[in-house]
Structures are given as structure tokens and as C-alpha cells.
Amino acid sequence: MQDNEFHNIVSEIMDQSSAPENQKVVVAQFELDNSPTELALLLESLPLVSRLEAWEQFSDSIKVPVLVEMRSDASQTIIQTLNDAQLIALFTGIGADTLLELQDVLPDHIVEDVLVRMDEEQKLHFSTAQQFDDKEVGHWCDRQALVVPGKTKIKVVIRLLRRKLPTYANAIFLVDTQGLWEGAVRLNNLLDADPLLLISELAENDFPALNAKDDIYAAADRVAQSGESALPVLGDDGLLIGRLDMGTAYKLQSERAESQLMASVGLDESEDLFSTVTKSSKNRAIWLGVNLLTAFLASAFIGFFEATIQQVVALAVLMPIVASMGGIAGSQTLTLIIRGLALGQVSSANLKALLTKEFKVGVLNGILWAIVIGAITGFWFDSMMLGLVISMAIVTNIISAAVAGVFIPVILVRLKIDPALSGSVILTTVTDIVGFVAFLGLGTLFLL
Amino acid sequence: MQDNEFHNIVSEIMDQSSAPENQKVVVAQFELDNSPTELALLLESLPLVSRLEAWEQFSDSIKVPVLVEMRSDASQTIIQTLNDAQLIALFTGIGADTLLELQDVLPDHIVEDVLVRMDEEQKLHFSTAQQFDDKEVGHWCDRQALVVPGKTKIKVVIRLLRRKLPTYANAIFLVDTQGLWEGAVRLNNLLDADPLLLISELAENDFPALNAKDDIYAAADRVAQSGESALPVLGDDGLLIGRLDMGTAYKLQSERAESQLMASVGLDESEDLFSTVTKSSKNRAIWLGVNLLTAFLASAFIGFFEATIQQVVALAVLMPIVASMGGIAGSQTLTLIIRGLALGQVSSANLKALLTKEFKVGVLNGILWAIVIGAITGFWFDSMMLGLVISMAIVTNIISAAVAGVFIPVILVRLKIDPALSGSVILTTVTDIVGFVAFLGLGTLFLL
Numbered sequence: 001m002q003d004n005e006f007h008n009i010v011s012e013i014m015d016q017s018s019a020p021e022n023q024k025v026v027v028a029q030f031e032l033d034n035s036p037t038e039l040a041l042l043l044e045s046l047p048l049v050s051r052l053e054a055w056e057q058f059s060d061s062i063k064v065p066v067l068v069e070m071r072s073d074a075s076q077t078i079i080q081t082l083n084d085a086q087l088i089a090l091f092t093g094i095g096a097d098t099l100l101e102l103q104d105v106l107p108d109h110i111v112e113d114v115l116v117r118m119d120e121e122q123k124l125h126f127s128t129a130q131q132f133d134d135k136e137v138g139h140w141c142d143r144q145a146l147v148v149p150g151k152t153k154i155k156v157v158i159r160l161l162r163r164k165l166p167t168y169a170n171a172i173f174l175v176d177t178q179g180l181w182e183g184a185v186r187l188n189n190l191l192d193a194d195p196l197l198l199i200s201e202l203a204e205n206d207f208p209a210l211n212a213k214d215d216i217y218a219a220a221d222r223v224a225q226s227g228e229s230a231l232p233v234l235g236d237d238g239l240l241i242g243r244l245d246m247g248t249a250y251k252l253q254s255e256r257a258e259s260q261l262m263a264s265v266g267l268d269e270s271e272d273l274f275s276t277v278t279k280s281s282k283n284r285a286i287w288l289g290v291n292l293l294t295a296f297l298a299s300a301f302i303g304f305f306e307a308t309i310q311q312v313v314a315l316a317v318l319m320p321i322v323a324s325m326g327g328i329a330g331s332q333t334l335t336l337i338i339r340g341l342a343l344g345q346v347s348s349a350n351l352k353a354l355l356t357k358e359f360k361v362g363v364l365n366g367i368l369w370a371i372v373i374g375a376i377t378g379f380w381f382d383s384m385m386l387g388l389v390i391s392m393a394i395v396t397n398i399i400s401a402a403v404a405g406v407f408i409p410v411i412l413v414r415l416k417i418d419p420a421l422s423g424s425v426i427l428t429t430v431t432d433i434v435g436f437v438a439f440l441g442l443g444t445l446f447l448l
Numbered sequence: 449m450q451d452n453e454f455h456n457i458v459s460e461i462m463d464q465s466s467a468p469e470n471q472k473v474v475v476a477q478f479e480l481d482n483s484p485t486e487l488a489l490l491l492e493s494l495p496l497v498s499r500l501e502a503w504e505q506f507s508d509s510i511k512v513p514v515l516v517e518m519r520s521d522a523s524q525t526i527i528q529t530l531n532d533a534q535l536i537a538l539f540t541g542i543g544a545d546t547l548l549e550l551q552d553v554l555p556d557h558i559v560e561d562v563l564v565r566m567d568e569e570q571k572l573h574f575s576t577a578q579q580f581d582d583k584e585v586g587h588w589c590d591r592q593a594l595v596v597p598g599k600t601k602i603k604v605v606i607r608l609l610r611r612k613l614p615t616y617a618n619a620i621f622l623v624d625t626q627g628l629w630e631g632a633v634r635l636n637n638l639l640d641a642d643p644l645l646l647i648s649e650l651a652e653n654d655f656p657a658l659n660a661k662d663d664i665y666a667a668a669d670r671v672a673q674s675g676e677s678a679l680p681v682l683g684d685d686g687l688l689i690g691r692l693d694m695g696t697a698y699k700l701q702s703e704r705a706e707s708q709l710m711a712s713v714g715l716d717e718s719e720d721l722f723s724t725v726t727k728s729s730k731n732r733a734i735w736l737g738v739n740l741l742t743a744f745l746a747s748a749f750i751g752f753f754e755a756t757i758q759q760v761v762a763l764a765v766l767m768p769i770v771a772s773m774g775g776i777a778g779s780q781t782l783t784l785i786i787r788g789l790a791l792g793q794v795s796s797a798n799l800k801a802l803l804t805k806e807f808k809v810g811v812l813n814g815i816l817w818a819i820v821i822g823a824i825t826g827f828w829f830d831s832m833m834l835g836l837v838i839s840m841a842i843v844t845n846i847i848s849a850a851v852a853g854v855f856i857p858v859i860l861v862r863l864k865i866d867p868a869l870s871g872s873v874i875l876t877t878v879t880d881i882v883g884f885v886a887f888l889g890l891g892t893l894f895l896l
Contacts, residue, residue: 010797035673045793047801158639165636167675168694170618187635188613191606224698225483227615229677246616246694250672253698257705261787264712265780273788274805281812284780288817291776295769296824302765309757309764316757316764317750320880321743323768328713328739332732335713339706340721345493349458353495357722364729369736376744432768 009042014050027057036062040069047274048077064094068101073272073279076105084110092117096125097143128241137219138212141233141242150174150182150200157199158190168229168245174203180238183207209234212241217256220249263421266290294425298323298432305440308448314381315443318390322439325369326397326431333358333405334427338419341409355406362402366395389446393439397431404430457490462498475505484510488517495722496525512542516549521720521727524553532558540565544573545591576689585667586660589681589690598622598630598648605647606638616677616693622651628686631655657682660689665704668697711869714738742873746771746880753888756896762829763891766838770887773817774845774879781806781853782875786867789857803854810850814843837894841887845879852878 012026031039039058043051043066055078058066067075079087087106091099091114099118103111115126125143132138146169148157157172174182183203193202209232210219223231223244230245259269266287275283302309302319309316337354340346346354370391378387408426409419460466460474479487487506491499491514503526506514515523527535535554539547539562547566551559563574573591580586594617596605605620622630631651641650657680658667671679671692678693707717714735723731750757750767757764785802788794794802818839826835856874857867 006792007795007797010795014797014801037673041791041793044791045788045795045798047798047805161636161639165618165634168618168677170613170616170635170677186613187618187639188609190639191609191635224695225485227695229616229618229694246677246698247672247675250694250698250701253701253705257701257708258787260705261708261783265776265783267780267783271784273784273793273802277805277808277812280805280809281816284777284809285813285816287780288773288776288813291772292769292817292821295772299765299769302768306761306765310761313754313758313764316761316767317747317754319764320750320768320771321740321747324739324743325736328736329732332713332715332735335709335715336719336721339709340493343489343492344454345489345721347455347458347493349455349462350493350495353462353498354721357495357725357728360725361728361732364725365733365736368729368733369740373740436768
């Protein structure tokens with residue numbers, strides 16, 4: 001999708017003076033040209049009123065796939081405006097996979113109502129998925145896998161495959177009469193195969209597989225590493241539950257990256273660009289509150305030095321520099337360690353070596369910037385002693401920041417807390433307090 | 449790979465008292481059990497001395513694939529220790545794709561030497577790739593695509609496919625005698641096809657394709673959206689240059705996420721966990737220097753109010769709170785807008801609506817936290833007036849932060865600067881200065 005095309009459609013829909021008929025034509029053409037993912041992105045980019053206007057112009061057949069692709073906060077803004085009759089009309093006939101995707105944004109009684117009308121196979125899919133936590137691959141795997149009983153004749157399989165091939169199906173999966181996994185057959189091995197043989201004779205038994213309880217993101221990585229287009233997902237009992245394909249793996253991977261980005265400021269990846277002001281304010285208030293506690297804590301430490309500041313006001317002028325240099329140096333170490341932890345590269349075996357290296361980097365950068373800042377301060381306030389005090393505080397804070405940057409994420413991971421979410425707040429609390437106390441404390445000792 | 453297995457191998461290699469023979473056995477077994485990607489992760493997780501020890505124990509055949517998988521800063525630590533003869537021995541016989549991957553970490557004369565010994569086909573691959581910038585898909589695409597001339601008989605194609613199927617090959621690509629793209633044939637359409645027909649009779653001419661000049665990350669997204677396991681990469685003239693498959697798309701996607709994470713603290717994604725202390729210090733010093741300039745700027749503004757601070761020291765105690773609340777509120781808006789820009793959801797068409805919404809969120813959270821902070825401050829310092837002053841400063845700073853959080857990334861993108869890299873520094877400079885000036889300025893007006 002071209003950016004300016006996107007821009008035009010948004011303009012057209014948002015233009016209050018444009019005739020509704022005009023909008024309708026634009027939207028209809030747009031619907032033809034774009035995938036549900038792109039249409040979902042469009043809807044999300046519209047303020048609430050225009051979003052609903054655009055939505056109403058979508059044809060019914062595209063509405064459900066678009067809702068599935070939207071971030072949950074955004075799809076909720078649409079679902080909220082629909083009454084029960086409209087919701088049931090929209091969702092009757094959807095499959096288990098779709099219902100699973102929308103389960104959290106639909107009212108419970110609608111989920112039940114839709115479920116009751118599903119056929120037995122879909123109901124079974126839905127209840128199997130519910131056995132797994134929504135962080136497990138068993139909950140999310142694709143149940144439309146290309147599966148045949150191992151006792152099928154090859155010619156029957158070929159007839160099946162000729163009709164329509166699902167995406168990412170470079171192999172077909174075999175099960176026995178109980179539905180237990182029997183291996184996979186790659187498509188190229190079917191070319192030229194004897195049509196009268198049983199498909200199980202071509203099975204690769206060592207085809208890699210996922211366990212339904214695997215973490216979804218780890219499972220996505222496993223699929224990518226396998227070099228296969230999709231891997232089977234098996235229950236503990238060896239039952240074939242579904243598959244995870246590269247398309248889903250790719251989506252999971254971008255979802256993970258997005259959720260890390262948003263987590264760093266205390267937000268959820270489902271946060272809607274145009275959620276209502278009250279909802280948005282509420283989502284963000286929590287993080288601001290957490291930050292406020294840490295800010296008051298830092299202030300309390302400054303408070304101990306009121307008498308010193310009154311006599312040497314320059315300390316108040318300069319103290320943010322000490323805190324901020326520590327914060328930046330610490331964040332660099334923190335980020336490097338968080339990446340290392342995510343890649344499984346940080347363990348108790350190399351922690352000491354890492355700490356030593358980061359400590360040395362802290363010493364080097366601490367001394368470098370202590371000299372620079374000390375010199376500038378000395379000239380600015382015409383006081384060698386003040387320059388010396390800030391130098392010592394900078395060295396102290398940058399080195400402590402390096403040590404904190406190594407330990408904080410490692411400890412958080414041990415406590416099973418995501419360091420990407422809370423690491424940074426804890427770190428800056430430490431660097432603020434160490435920075436203020438070191439600078440103001442040294443100032444009290446040497447400048448009064 | 450299990451985490452504790454990883455831990456054990458790292459411990460074994462780092463254990464100075466362990467016999468080298470022992471290490472050798474451990475490494476040899478590890479090499480059998482793990483992919484080059486996993487071995488690369490292992491090497492990166494080792495401090496420099498142990499990294500070289502482990503490297504020397506790897507068998508020659510695995511060394512090049514492992515180097516390719518390592519981040520460039522880390523592979524350089526190994527390449528630096530090898531002399532020309534060793535490098536040439538190691539790299540003689542590698543393909544164009546491998547040389548392209550390692551081009552930036554190898555000395556120029558080694559690249560030339562290896563290139564001279566390559567066969568003509570590989571030389572051609574290499575020079576074709578060099579025609580494209582390393583941000584373009586033409587530079588990086590896989591040249592081992594499954595390609596046949598359109599005039600090939602189906603039975604010949606089947607014989608070819610039966611032997612060995614490349615990964616992610618759900619379709620084979622057809623070219624004419626000049627190498628121009630003629631379309632694709634999906635494997636399932638070959639099942640049961642008349643072996644005497646020409647393969648071109650089954651060609652899908654509307655199979656999606658990438659242009660060699662497409663941005664690599666955009667190209668990865670296109671492959672994922674297409675639902676195909678790989679897309680052909682075509683030159684402007686319609687020449688088939690190679691393909692981009694889902695495995696590579698997935699890697700590109702994680703590389704992008706990693707580089708965003710690292711960019712947020714001024715680092716490169718190639719940054720090595722154990723690079724030398726001097727190199728590491730240098731890499732980080734630049735960002736610390738940029739931050740120092742902004743910190744001094746903020747201090748200069750505080751400096752204007754020295755007289756006020758001397759009389760009301762409480763202002764110095766509390767001013768970090770005002771700056772930090774603005775910084776957090778602004779980062780939340782900034783992050784939301786950066787994500788929107790990355791998804792193509794922010795354009796001049798909806799900018800005004802976005803600004804309005806963020807402004808309102810700012811007003812709401814501004815008022816909320818102004819009341820909370822004002823009340824606490826009023827009690828703490830037993831001064832209604834000080835409480836009122838900090839309340840006004842908080843409202844001002846949180847609202848300005850929301851506005852800055854919208855405009856800064858939008859302006860940076862217009863200037864073609866990555867907002868993920870510099871957005872946060874600029875934003876906190878703004879919120880620091882606005883916060884200090886508002887608080888100390890209002891303090892001067894009302895408290896003196």
C-alpha cells in the first residue's frame with residue numbers, strides 16, 4: 001500500500017464536507033485493493049467518529065477478518081457500538097480460530113451464543129484451545145492443518161492436494177486412527193510416487209514438532225530455526241493439535257517487538273492510537289504514578305541536603321547533570337544485558353566476566369566525563385573545588401550505574417519479572433538517588 | 449537448546465582449571481547438537497579469551513557458517529586474531545552469499561583474494577549484489593533460488609525436485625532464455641501433471657514479486673503478507689535476481705527489533721556483549737556526550753533562577769519531580785506516535801485529530817497528578833502556595849510533553865531522521881527545560 005494512497009483515503013473519510021456517496025466509492029475501491037491487515041491499519045488510524053463511518057461502509061464479508069486483524073483496544077471501539085442482534089448476525093458462522101481471536105473483545109454472552117451455533121468439529125477445536133493458557137502455542141495454533149490418516153493411498157492425497165493447497169504447506173502431516181502424530185511427508189516426495197502405496201510409507205518420523213505447552217514466542221523462533229514452513233503442534237499424549245506456520249511466526253515476532261516497545265513506557269501493545277481520552281488517560285496514569293513514587297523518593301534524598309543547597313546554590317543547578325549521565329550510562333548497560341538475556345547469552349557462568357567488563361567501561365567513561373564536566377563546571381562557577389566535587393560524583397554515579405545495569409535485569413529475570421517493563425524505572429531510581437546523594441554529600445563535605 | 453545446557457558449556461569453557469582435553473570433548477558434542485546460529489550465540493556469550501579458545505576447538509567446516517551468524521562486532525574479534533594465510537585458507541571456496549555477509553568484517557585485500565578464486569557464476573552473483581545498496585533487497589536476496597527455464601519439460605523438473613528441495617520452496621520460478629521472470633508454478637500443481645508438457649504451461653503470471661531496490665525490511669513485510677514461502681526479487685528490467693524467503697524475512701524482522709532496542713540508548717545492534725573495554729567505551733561515549741549537551745542546556749536554565757532557589761530551597765528539592773513527570777508523559781505519547789509512524793498510520797490527514805486527543809489526555813493526566821503532587825507537597829513543606837506552584841508547573845509540563853511527543857517524531861521523520869534513535873533525547877530536553885522553567889519561574893512569581 002502506498003503511503004499517499006493511505007493518506008488520501010484517510011483524508012477522504014475525515015473530510016466532513018465530502019458527500020457520503022463519494023466516501024462509499026472510495027472505500028469500496030480500497031477494500032478491493034487491500035488485505036484485511038491493511039484495512040485494519042486504516043481503521044486504527046482514524047479518529048473514533050470517522051472510524052465508525054468507514055466501518056459501516058465496509059462490506060459484511062470483510063468485516064470479521066478486519067476485526068481479527070485489529071489491535072484489541074481498537075476492535076473494541078467498534079464492537080461496543082453494535083447491539084446483540086448485530087453482533088450475532090456478524091459472527092454467526094465464524095470458525096473456532098476466529099472466535100478464539102475475538103474472545104477477549106466480545107461480551108461473554110455473545111461468545112456463548114456463537115459457540116452454541118457452531119458445528120461439532122469447530123466446537124471441539126474451540127474447547128481444545130481453551131485447555132491451554134493464552135501464552136501457550138496450543139491455544140493459538142492453526143487447526144486447519146493439512147492432515148491425512150497414514151493409511152490413505154497416495155493417489156487420494158494427490159487428488160486432495162491438487163484442489164487447493166493451504167499456505168505454508170510444504171509437507172502434509174499424518175495421524176493414526178486415534179489422531180496421534182505419525183510424521184510428515186514433504187510435497188516433493190509425492191512427485192512421481194507410486195499412487196497405490198500408502199502415504200505412511202513416505203513418512204519422515206524425525207520431522208521436528210512443537211509441544212502444545214511451548215511458549216508462543218519460543219515456538220515461533222523454533223519454527224523459524226527449523227527451516228520448515230510450518231511445524232506440527234502436539235499434545236503431551238502425542239495427539240496432533242494443529243500447526244504453527246511461518247506467517248503466524250512472523251506476526252508473533254512483530255507483536256513481541258511492538259509489545260516490548262510499548263512496555264518500555266508502561267503501555268500495552270493493544271493501546272489504540274485513537275482510544276477515548278478517558279481510557280487512554282487511565283492506561284497511562286498507572287505508569288505516571290509508579291514514576292511519581294520514585295521521583296518523590298529521589299526528592300526525599302535531596303531534602304536531606306537542604307542546608308547545603310541553600311549555601312551552595314550551584315549544587316542545585318548542576319545536580320540534574322549528575323543524575324542524567326548516570327541514567328544514560330546505566331541504560332546502555334541495561335539494554336545490552338536485556339538483549340543478552342533475551343538471546344539466552346547471559347548466565348551465571350559469564351556474569352562475573354560481564355560485570356568486570358561493564359565495570360571497566362564505567363571507569364573509563366566515568367573518568368572521561370568527570371574530566372570534561374569538572375573542567376566546564378570549574379570555569380562556569382569559577383570554583384576548582386566545585387569542579388572536583390562534580391567529577392567525583394560523576395565517576396561514582398557512572399560506575400554504580402554500570403553495576404546496577406548488570407544486576408537489575410538479572411535479578412528481575414530470576415524473580416520472573418520482565419526487565420523490559422520495569423528495568424528502566426528501577427535503574428533510573430538508583431542512578432537518581434546515587435547521583436544526588438553523591439553530589440550533594442560530597443558538596444557538604446568539601447564546600448561548606 | 450536448553451538454558452542449563454548452555455550454562456554448562458559456558459562454564460566448562462570458562463573454567464580455567466578444567467583440562468583443555470575436556471573442553472574439546474564438550475565443544476565437539478555441542479557442535480553436533482546445535483545449529484550455527486546457536487554456536488554463534490554461544491561464542492558471543494563468552495569473554496574474549498574463552499571465545500577464542502572455544503573457536504579454536506570448532507571444526508573447520510563449521511567455522512564459516514558460525515562467523516556468518518555472529519553480530520559483526522563479535523565476528524571481528526575473531527577475524528582480527530587470524531593472519532592472512534589463515535583467513536584465505538578459511539574462506540577459499542565460500543559462495544558469493546557468504547562473502548557478501550562477511551564483506552564488512554574482512555580486510556579488503558582478503559575479500560579481493562577470495563573473490564579472484566571464485567568461479568564465474570559466484571563472481572557474477574557477487575557483482576550483481578554489489579549493484580545494490582546494503583539497505584536494498586537486491587543486495588541480500590538468496591541467489592540459490594529454484595529456477596528453471598520455462599521451456600523445460602515437466603518430467604525434467606520433477607526429477608530435479610525429487611532430488612533435494614531447497615527450504616521454503618513451495619513454488620518454482622521460471623525464466624526465459626534471457627533470464628527474465630516468467631512466473632511461478634506451485635508444487636501441488638505439478639502433482640499429477642502431464643510429464644510431457646512444458647512447465648511454462650502451468651505458470652502463474654500474477655505471482656507476487658519484489659523489486660530489487662525495495663527496502664529490505666519493507667520487503668520482509670511484503671513476503672509475510674503474501675502468504676507465500678518466498679517471493680522472487682526482480683530487477684527493473686524484469687531480470688530474476690534471486691528470492692527472499694520467510695526464514696530470511698523472520699531474521700530481518702528480529703534484526704530490526706534488536707536494532708530499535710539498541711538505538712534507543714545510542715548503540716548499534718552489532719554491539720558485542722564482550723567487545724573490548726576501549727571499543728565499548730568509545731561506542732557509548734558519543735551518546736553520553738550528546739546527553740551531556742542537553743543536560744548542560746537544562747542546567748543553564750536552572751541557573752537563571754539561582755536567586756530564587758537560594759530563598760526557597762524546596763524548589764530545588766522538588767524540581768526533579770516536575771521534569772520527570774513531563775518526561776514520562778511525553779515518552780508515552782512519543783512511543784505511541786513512533787509505532788503509528790512505523791505502521792504508516794500517522795499522516796497529515798489525522799495529525800490534527802491525534803494532537804487533539806493527546807492534548808486532552810495531557811490535560812486529564814496533568815490535572816490528576818497536579819492535584820496529587822500539589823497536595824503531597826503542600827503537606828510536606830507546609831505551604832499551600834508551594835503546592836499550588838508545583839501543581840501549575842505539572843499541568844504545564846505534562847501538556848507540553850504531550851504536544852512535543854506528537855510533533856517531535858513527525859518532524860524527525862520529515863527530516864528523514866529515525867525518531868527511535870533521537871526522539872527520546874530531544875523530548876526529555878524539552879520536558880526538562882519546560883519543567884524547570886515553569887516550576888522555578890512560577891516559584892519566582894508567587895513565592896518571593
